[in-house]
Amino acid sequence: MRTLIMLLIAGALAPAGAIANPCTGHGVEVQVLGSGGPELEDKRASSSYLVWQDGRPRILIDSGGGSALRFGQAGAHVAQLDAILFTHLHVDHSADFPALMKSSYFEERSRPLPVYGPGGNEVFPATTEFVADLFDRKRGMYRYLGDFLAGNEGGYALQAHDLNLEGREIRAVFSEQHLAATATRVVHGDVPALAWRISVGRRTIAFSGDTNGDNGNLERLAKGADIFVAHNAVPEGETGAARRLHMPPSVIGRIAKEAGVGRIILSHRMLRTLGREAETQAAIAKAYSGPVTFADDLDCFR
DSSP states (O other): HHHHHOOOOHHHHHHOOOOOOOSSSEEEEEEEEEEEESTTTOOOBBBBEEETTHHHHEEEEEOOTTTHHHHHHTTGGGOOOOOEEOOOOOOHHHHHHHHHHHTTTTSOOOEEEEEEEOOOOOSSSHHHHHHHHHHHTTTOOGGTTTTTTBTTTTTOOOEEEEEOOOOOOOOEEETTTTEEEEEEEEBBBSOOOEEEEEEETTTEEEEEEOOEEEEEEEEHHTTTTTTEEOOOOTTOOHHHHHHSSSSOHHHHHHHHHHTTTTTTEEEEEOOTTTTTTHHHHHHHTTTTTSSSEOOOOOOOOO
């Protein structure tokens, strides 16, 4: 009986499902913290990714709902990060950002932490406004963390930056020794949105974020990437608003072929695409002949 109870407890504490592709701690790896979309029924965390180098988390891309728990399960700490990048500020890409900042209160970090994301419009705040609305010492929702995230009280400076890019611009956002990030605008309805390319040493990972793939920037940004993390949010044949926001599998395949990427990792797997993996893979294969993997939470890819 005692053994049965211990097994039940262990199962309750473990993440749902076995991790098909655990991180190795060697070389450059991209870990999918959140492989789902905004729905809660399929029990996936929403969009979030970590880029690791030799067992150290370097870059966090997005922090959707549930991903802060996955961040902890992955063994990462905010104190280790070089930067946080946002593709856009929909809830399923940003909701757990405050939880990560609170967690960092209990870590040792003194160097600034840069946060990069899109500029705003009449509907969405700019990234600087988003961060200030959360943590400004006088008006922020979580103003009690404001001094800590301004570098006082033993904290560190959280430094937000807006990327207001021109239509076809691909901008090198930062470049340090063996680490660089590049961004471009993508089309996600009326939402200010970015795609990202991360280079670590000689390895590159491109992140589509949410986009319908229409403006021609994504294939340029992803050119020659080792891994292309693309969002599988709509099935082939989708119409209406969902299609205006997201790219179907055939577009993912076309972009991957034109960019000449090494492999595709499909994430942001919404309920309308789950169970349609064979159909999705067949649509991609009409243009792209490389490997395609459907991601689950905490999967890691070298």
